[in-house]
Amino acid sequence: MEQKFISNEKVKALTKKLIPDYEIFYPRRQEESWDWARMEADSEFTFEGHRTVLPLKYFFYSPQENLVEKKKDKPRIIFGARGCDTKGLSLLKKIYLEDPEDPHFRKDVLVFSADCTTHHPDCFCTVLGDQPWATENFDLNFSIVENGYLVSVGSDAGAKFLKDHGGFFESARSEQEKSMSSHRTSFEEELKKFNGNKVLDLKDLEGKIEKHSDVFKEYGKTCVSCSSCTNVCSSCFCFFLSEGDENKIRYMDSCQLKSYARVAGGANPREDLIERFKHRFTCKFVYRPQMQGFNGCTGCGRCTAGCQGKIDFQEVLIKVAEAK
Amino acid sequence: MDPYKTINCKVIKVIEETSLIKTFILEPEKKFSFATGQFIQLTMPKIGESPFTPSSSQFAKGPFEVTIMKAGRVTEKLHELKANDTVGIRGPLGTSYPLNEFEGKEVLLLGGGVGMAPLRSLLLTLLDEKDKYEKITLLYGAKNPADIVYKDQFESWKKRGAEICRTVDAADNDWKEKEGVVTCLFDDYSVNPKNGVAVVCGPPIMMKFGTFKLLELGFAPESIYLSMEKNMSCGIGKCGHCGVGKYFACKDGPVFKYSLIKDIEGIWE
Numbered sequence: 178m179e180q181k182f183i184s185n186e187k188v189k190a191l192t193k194k195l196i197p198d199y200e201i202f203y204p205r206r207q208e209e210s211w212d213w214a215r216m217e218a219d220s221e222f223t224f225e226g227h228r229t230v231l232p233l234k235y236f237f238y239s240p241q242e243n244l245v246e247k248k249k250d251k252p253r254i255i256f257g258a259r260g261c262d263t264k265g266l267s268l269l270k271k272i273y274l275e276d277p278e279d280p281h282f283r284k285d286v287l288v289f290s291a292d293c294t295t296h297h298p299d300c301f302c303t304v305l306g307d308q309p310w311a312t313e314n315f316d317l318n319f320s321i322v323e324n325g326y327l328v329s330v331g332s333d334a335g336a337k338f339l340k341d342h343g344g345f346f347e348s349a350r351s352e353q354e355k356s357m358s359s360h361r362t363s364f365e366e367e368l369k370k371f372n373g374n375k376v377l378d379l380k381d382l383e384g385k386i387e388k389h390s391d392v393f394k395e396y397g398k399t400c401v402s403c404s405s406c407t408n409v410c411s412s413c414f415c416f417f418l419s420e421g422d423e424n425k426i427r428y429m430d431s432c433q434l435k436s437y438a439r440v441a442g443g444a445n446p447r448e449d450l451i452e453r454f455k456h457r458f459t460c461k462f463v464y465r466p467q468m469q470g471f472n473g474c475t476g477c478g479r480c481t482a483g484c485q486g487k488i489d490f491q492e493v494l495i496k497v498a499e500a501k
Numbered sequence: 502m503d504p505y506k507t508i509n510c511k512v513i514k515v516i517e518e519t520s521l522i523k524t525f526i527l528e529p530e531k532k533f534s535f536a537t538g539q540f541i542q543l544t545m546p547k548i549g550e551s552p553f554t555p556s557s558s559q560f561a562k563g564p565f566e567v568t569i570m571k572a573g574r575v576t577e578k579l580h581e582l583k584a585n586d587t588v589g590i591r592g593p594l595g596t597s598y599p600l601n602e603f604e605g606k607e608v609l610l611l612g613g614g615v616g617m618a619p620l621r622s623l624l625l626t627l628l629d630e631k632d633k634y635e636k637i638t639l640l641y642g643a644k645n646p647a648d649i650v651y652k653d654q655f656e657s658w659k660k661r662g663a664e665i666c667r668t669v670d671a672a673d674n675d676w677k678e679k680e681g682v683v684t685c686l687f688d689d690y691s692v693n694p695k696n697g698v699a700v701v702c703g704p705p706i707m708m709k710f711g712t713f714k715l716l717e718l719g720f721a722p723e724s725i726y727l728s729m730e731k732n733m734s735c736g737i738g739k740c741g742h743c744g745v746g747k748y749f750a751c752k753d754g755p756v757f758k759y760s761l762i763k764d765i766e767g768i769w770e
Contacts, residue, residue, distance in 0.1 A: 244505045272739050276752075277504050279739060387766075415741035418505070418734045420547050425505045430740070438742065440732045441551060441573035444705060446770040464747035 181339060181346040182353055184325035191345045193218050195254060199287075202236065204229050204257040210297070216256070224257045224291035224319050224326065227300060227309075228477050232411045233262035234269055237283045240408070241428040243421045244281050252285035258315070261302050261477035263290050265411030266314040268471040272414045281427070287334060290315040291326075292361060296368050299478025301491045303369045306376050307476060310361055320357040327357045377498040379472070383463045389500045390455060396493045397454035399486030404431030406457070406480035406490065412473045432456055458494065504737050507544045507589030508533060512582050513564050518650040521571045522615055523580055524556065528564040529590065535559055536597030537626040538619060538728065538756040542736050543567065544589035549575040552594075552733040554755070556618040558625035559597075568618035568650060594736040596756045598623050598700065598726060600633075607636040607693050611711045613683050613703025614643055617650050619728050620702050628661045635696065638664040642683030642707070645671045666690050683707055684714040694719035702728040709769040712759055722760035729754045729768070 183191065195201060196218060203222045205214035211229045214220065236255050266288075273282040290311035293300075302309055311318050316335030319326040327349050330336045339346060386393075407413040408429060415437075417430040430437060433453050439445040447453050461473030480490045510527040517523055535541070537559040542550045551573070557566040571580050582588060608627060612620040620639070627637050639658070643649045646669055659665055666686045668679035679686060683703070692699075692715075699720050701711045708727060715725050731743035731750035738752030745754060746765035762768050 244503070246503075277502070277737055279737075280503050281505075414739070416735070416739070417742070418550065418740060420544065420549055422547070424503070425550075427505075427740075430734075430742070432741065438732050438744070440730060441576060442570075444770065446767045460744070464744070468747050 180330075180349040180354060181328040182322070182325055182349040183319075183328055183346050187345045188319075188326060191342060192216055192220070192222075192256075194342075198251065199254045200251045201254045201256065203255075213255075222256070225294045225321060226257075227293045227295045227297050228259040228261055228479070229257075230409070230479070230482075232265065232409060232477070232479065233258045233288070234265065234411065234414075236286055237266075237269065238273070238281060238427075241426065242281065243423070244425040244427055245421070245423045247281075250285075252287070253283070254287045254289060256289045256319070257291045258288050258311070259290065259293055259477075260307065260309055260311045261300075261475040262411050263288060263311040263314040264302075264307060264475040265477070268412045268465055268469055268473055269414055270314070271469045271471060287316045287338065288314060288331075289317045289319060290331075291319045292321065292357075292364070293368075294321060294360075294364060296371065297478055297482065299481040299489075299491065300368065300476065301372050301478055302476035303365065304372050304375050304377055304491065304495070305379070305472070305474065305476045308361070308365055309368055320360065322353045322356045322360075327353050375495065377495065379462055379498060382498060383459075385497050385500055386455065386459050386463065389497050390451075392493060392496050392500070393455040393458070394451050396488055396496075397451045399488060400433070400450060400454050401485050402433050402435060402450055402453065403485045404433045405483040405485060407431040407433055409479040409483045410473075411475050411477045411479065412461075412471075432460065458497070462494075504591070505735075507542075507591050509587050510590055512584055512586045512588065514584055515582060518568065518652070519648050522568060522650055523571075524566055524568045524650075525579075525582060525588075526564050526566050527588065527590070533565070533590070533593075535565070535593035537600070537622045538597035539593035539595050540733070540736070540751075540755055541567070541590045541592035541594065542733070543569075543575075543579065544591065545575055545578045546589060548578045550591075550734075551575040551579070552736065552751075554619035554622065554728065555593075556621040558622065558629050560626060560629045568615065568621070570615040591736060594733075595751050596754055598626075598756055600626070600630075603627070603698055604633045605635060605696075607638070607697040608634050609692060609697055609699040609715075610637075610639045610641075611683065611699060611701045611703075611715070612639065612641045613707035613711070614648065615650060616703030616707070616728070617641060618702075620700065621651060621654075623700060624658060624663060628658065628663060631662050636664065636693075637662060638666075638690070638692075640666050640683065640686040640690065642668045642670070642686070642703075645669050646673055646676050682710070684710055687714060687718065692718055692720075694721070694724070698724045698726065700726045700728075705730075705769045722763050723758055725759035727757050727759055727762070729757055729762075731755075 201216035
């Protein structure tokens with residue numbers, strides 16, 4: 178589909194126009210990191226940078242919510258979501274929206290992603306063979322070019338949005354398209370280089386995880402079962418269902434917590450901390466690709482950044498994947 | 502349709518099976534049916550939910566039965582229920598026993614303790630269409646005579662055509678049947694693995710040794726069916742709790758062919 182250009186001025190005018198009708202969020206810089214902020218009429222923003230501290234998934238469902246019919250909120254637009262987060266939505270949508278559909282997973286969220294222009298020290302999407310820009314689950318994508326953004330369409334909803342707001346966009350010029358490609362290539366190279374030009378072969382991981390369980394013993398030593406890694410993960414989906422006043426309450430749960438798999442009567446298949454630590458890798462790189470067709474990891478590195486035990490999850494993965 | 506919404510059920514009757522086990526006869530407010538082996542989530546409003554497999558025949562019209570052992574916070578509250586109280590259910594959920602695969606075969610039910618509950622549903626369902634099966638056998642073990650569930654029903658099942666052998670781990674003076682763990686019933690009972698299927702349900706340790714015994718007797722892993730008890734929470738394959746290896750017990754199970762899960766580490770834990 179034809180790409181469009183929107184200038185820096187126009188994108189500000191566009192967001193101002195959208196504010197009455199949408200709840201809009203964007204990544205706001207906080208020193209070296211980025212967090213989600215609500216777009217106001219006077220918000221200053223840029224789509225430069227890298228993934229936020231918290232993942233995109235919580236715009237689709239809340240970490241804790243009453244599963245009652247909600248009063249109709251405004252639809253949401255999320256600007257500046259990164260490729261790792263949009264990739265993570267593949268697994269989440271498979272789990273939540275299929276067989277049966279979960280009516281509490283929001284479908285009125287427009288994702289206006291943006292190419293990464295920097296990276297967090299823990300980013301490793303390229304190690305998994307992925308790119309630092311959105312390739313799926315986005316409606317529009319914004320790539321920084323001179324004086325504005327090159328806009329690509331990723332869905333019918335994105336195409337409709339462009340059509341409905343055509344006045345803000347203009348046809349992209351070929352040099353803008355070239356500029357986007359060269360930015361992408363050079364930043365991907367930079368990130369690859371930062372990650373030692375590694376691309377892991379994850380095919381035989383099932384046997385390797387069992388064979389090299391000593392790696393998990395070694396790295397799991399400092400795990401304190403705090404569940405930070407699962408809470409901030411772009412694709413962890415587990416929750417616990419409890420009773421509310423009208424219907425159920427759902428709150429995020431974690432396979433890293435001791436009580437997670439315990440059944441009535443006390444039997445617990447994963448009482449051991451190292452088993453739970455190892456299980457997280459097996460789930461992400463073996464079970465989910467086999468059953469849902471998607472890895473449960475997109476290389477955002479939030480698990481490492483958030484780990485209370487300073488465990489480098491990328492290092493664990495590399496160690497197991499590269500073992501013979 | 503919201504899969505988290507419950508259907509209200511009126512408690513028609515409560516039957517005390519043992520000191521820890523009760524059977525509840527429930528009448529749903531809305532039309533409800535299940536296939537034998539499927540489970541439901543039983544809701545105590547504002548307390549919590551627990552998964553149970555109904556213990557009545559899938560062909561029974563109207564009220565259905567659930568047998569519950571007091572084992573935790575929710576089941577303690579469930580045990581306080583009396584006739585005319587209300588509970589919620591969600592379901593039916595998960596896979597059922599593949600009755601069409603059992604047709605023309607000798608169906609062996611191997612049960613332990615309260616694991617008799619799903620097997621009772623299967624047994625009654627099979628007996629309702631008895632002529633479709635070559636033979637229907639129940640081998641059942643309990644800790645002691647007092648812990649046997651459905652005590653007064655075994656005779657009627659025999660009359661309807663089921664072959665039944667029972668054992669208890671620890672007999673008392675009145676016990677006339679076998680003594681020992683459930684696998685000892687195979688000492689006196691000959692099976693026909695060539696044209697047979699076996700269904701196992703009970704405590705994990707009993708399921709493990711029961712399954713190994715069946716394999717030893719010549720049952721193929723494809724002919725053994727297990728009802729897996731896991732920590733089902735959402736019941737619809739989303740919350741992740743009930744993982745059996747790559748499977749979710751609530752959606753890919755709770756009824757699994759042993760051949761499907763035999764290589765998964767820790768299935769008996």
